[in-house]
Amino acid sequence: MRLVFAGTPEVALPALDAIAESDHELAGVVTRPDAPAGRGRSLVASPVADRAAELGVPVLKPAHPRDPDFQEQLRALAPDCCPVVAYGALLPQSALDIPPLGWVNLHFSVLPAWRGAAPVQHSLWAGDEVTGATTFRIVKELDAGPTFGVMTERIRPTDTAGDLLARLAEGGAGLLVATLDGLADGAVDARPQQPEGLSYAPKIEVEDARVDWSRPAVAVDRQVRACTPAPGAWTELDGARLKLGPVTLVDGALAPGELAVGKRDVVVGTGTTAVRLGQVQAPGKRAMDAADWARGLRIETGAHFDES
Known part of the structure; x- marks a missing residue:
């Protein structure tokens, strides 16, 4: 053809x-x-x-x-x-x-x-x-x-x-x-779509990609992966927007949005168990491992991401 x-x-x-x-x-x-x-x-x-x-x-x-x-x-x-x-x-x-x-x-x-x-x-x-x-x-x-x-x-x-x-x-x-x-x-025929199972997938806007830390850890994980690479999941700390890479589910409980900062990782509370942050990117900066980001800004355990 x-x-x-x-x-x-x-x-x-x-x-x-x-x-x-x-x-x-x-x-x-x-x-x-x-x-x-x-x-x-x-x-x-x-x-x-x-x-x-x-x-x-x-x-x-x-x-x-x-x-x-x-x-x-x-x-x-x-x-x-x-x-x-x-x-x-x-x-x-x-x-x-x-x-x-x-x-x-x-x-x-x-x-x-x-x-x-x-x-x-x-x-x-x-x-x-x-x-x-x-x-x-x-x-x-x-x-x-x-x-x-x-x-x-x-x-x-x-x-x-x-x-x-x-x-x-x-x-x-x-x-x-x-x-x-x-x-x-002539070997294929068009078949009408069935009405069962119909669902819609509108464009995901930047505001949709803001993480709500009160949601369950599984939901946070799915949202971040769904928004990677675009439009990019994000959160705020003291009014500064941070773009987030995929997270990892971990054991332990913190208040939603509360940070626990270790030498090698940064863990965040959700509505259920915690998640470990992966890459974090501040405005105008390159993406980096969460532990390096926290160390550079001297973020300590007990800090909280801003509420959405």
Whole structure:
């Protein structure tokens, strides 16, 4: 088939590479416009745009896919199908209608569970034991289109959102190519999603990532891992915001938010048992082990993180 791939961040690269190496023809790539980045806030192309340039593939960067000029350019590329991974913009019906076989999305959950922008984070936060990825045809309703294929992945006890998403991106790339192969030879059929098990995964904002130390230790652990690397779990000490890396469950009880500082570790109280801090990052500083952070600021046992 003749394909135009749509995607933007690094997590889309395994699928783009798999399609480029497949028997299908990669006629072009659609990605989000260049965006400001770094201290200088200079415009930087997306990871997908950079990889497409390396592949020598035409790149389209519409401000919005409803733009008539973009849709004319897409028609000129004449795709049979448009595979999508984390493109980042809503597609109007006029764009959805251009490829005869539609737009096929690789979504990082087992639909209909966790429709939305942050399925991996919500799956971790909820304590799911298994997640996966699904290919489906995009329709106007959010992540509600009929499905083609699915893969599953067991969630490991220490997984962060970054760890889990990386595995799903690699495994999902093969699933997406297999789906495209099946569409090309007529071997796959779209199946309507079942209403049972429907849940939503909206984007996790920075305020959502603030740790509530009155919650159980298990809930704190899940929240921190779900928010790693982005948007980053955080707390405050004397009004200063601290970004936190994954924590470890330990025995012992302290008041919620109370610190116990040792030579080699820093332990914090929760609503149940305590947790051991991992990496701590103060504003404008590099991340460091919690014991080094506490030693540098001369934080002593009995100090408390600010209440949320």
